[in-house]
Amino acid sequence: MRPALELTSVPIWATTVTRPAADLSGRFWTVIAVGDAGAQVARLWTAEIAATGGESRLRVHTVPDDDAVDPASAALRTALADARVGWRLMIAGPAAWCLKLRAEATAAGVADDEMAVATTDVGMRSVRCAHCRAVTTAAVELEDTVVCGGCSRNLLVYYHVSRRQGDHLGFMVDAEAQVRS
Template sequence: MKPALELTSVPPWAVAPSKPDADLSGTSWTVVAVGADADEIVETWCAQIISVRPDADLRIHRVDDAEAGVGAVSADLAGARVGWRLMIAGPAVECLRVRAHAVRLDVADDEMTVASTGVAVRRVQCVHCGVHTCAPAALEDTVGCSGCGRNLYVHYHVSRREGAHLGFMVDAERPAEATA
C-alpha cells in the first residue's frame, strides 16, 4: 500500500512535473534555471515578478547542472537581505540538490519555490555505504548501488540536506543464503 504523498518527505514536484507561479512576496530574487527545459518557466516567473515589481532586484542564473546552481545560490545568498527569495526550475533530481544546498545554508522552505521539468531520474543515497546513485527510477523501484552493488529500494523519503531519496537493500530481511 502506497502512503499518501503529503505524509512523506517527498515533495510533490519530485513525483510529477510542476509549474507553480512566482513567489511575489519577496523584495529580491535569485532564479536558477537548470537546463534548457527550465527557460519557459523562468520567463514566466520573471514576467510575473516584473508585472508587480518593475524595479525588482532579479538575478537569473541559467546553468547546466546542480553544481553550477549551488555556486549561484551561494554567491547571491552572501549578499541577501530580508525578503530574498530563491526560485529553482529544472529536472527534479537537480532541483533537489540545489534546494538541499539552500537548506544547509538555512534558507527556509517558504523562501523557496521549485518547478520541476522532469522526474524520471532519481538520486538515491544508499543507507549501507552512503554512496549516491543517479538512475531512472520511480518510487518503489529498485536501483543498483554504484558503491556496494546492493539492489536498493527507492523509498518514500527524501533527505532535505542531501537532496536524495533513501535507498535500502530490497531483500535485506531475507537470510543471505536466500538472496544468493
C-alpha cells in the same frame, strides 16, 4: 500499500512536473534555472515579477543541463551573500537537480517558505544507499529497485528524501531474506 505522499519527506514536485507561480510575496528574487525547460520557467517567472515592477530586484541564473551542479551552487552562494529581508529563491529544472540545490539552500538557512521549485523532469532520481552510502542516479520510480553503484545491492527506492543531502533513500530490498538464509 503506498503512503500518502504528503505524509512523507518526498516533495510533490519531485514526483510530478510542476510550475508554481512566481513567489510575489518577496521583495528581492533569485531564479536559478537548469536547461532549456528551466530557462523557459525562469522567463515566465520573470514576466510575473516584472508585472509587479520588481524586475530591478531580480537576478536570473541559467545553467546548461550538462554542467548544472557547480555553477548553480556558485550562483546560490552569491545570492545568499547579497540576500536581504524579503529575498526569495526560485529553482527550476530536473527534480534530482532541484533536490540537491534545495539541500544546499536549506543547509545555508533558507526556509521552505522562502523557496519555490518548478520541476521540468521527474524521471531521474539520485538514490543514496543506506548500506555503503554511495549515490546511484537512475531513471527509477519510488518503490522500484535499482542496483547500487557502490555495493551492488538491489535497493528499494523508498519514500524518503534527505533534506540535508537531496537524495532518495535506498535500502536492500531483500534484506530479510538474506538474514534468514
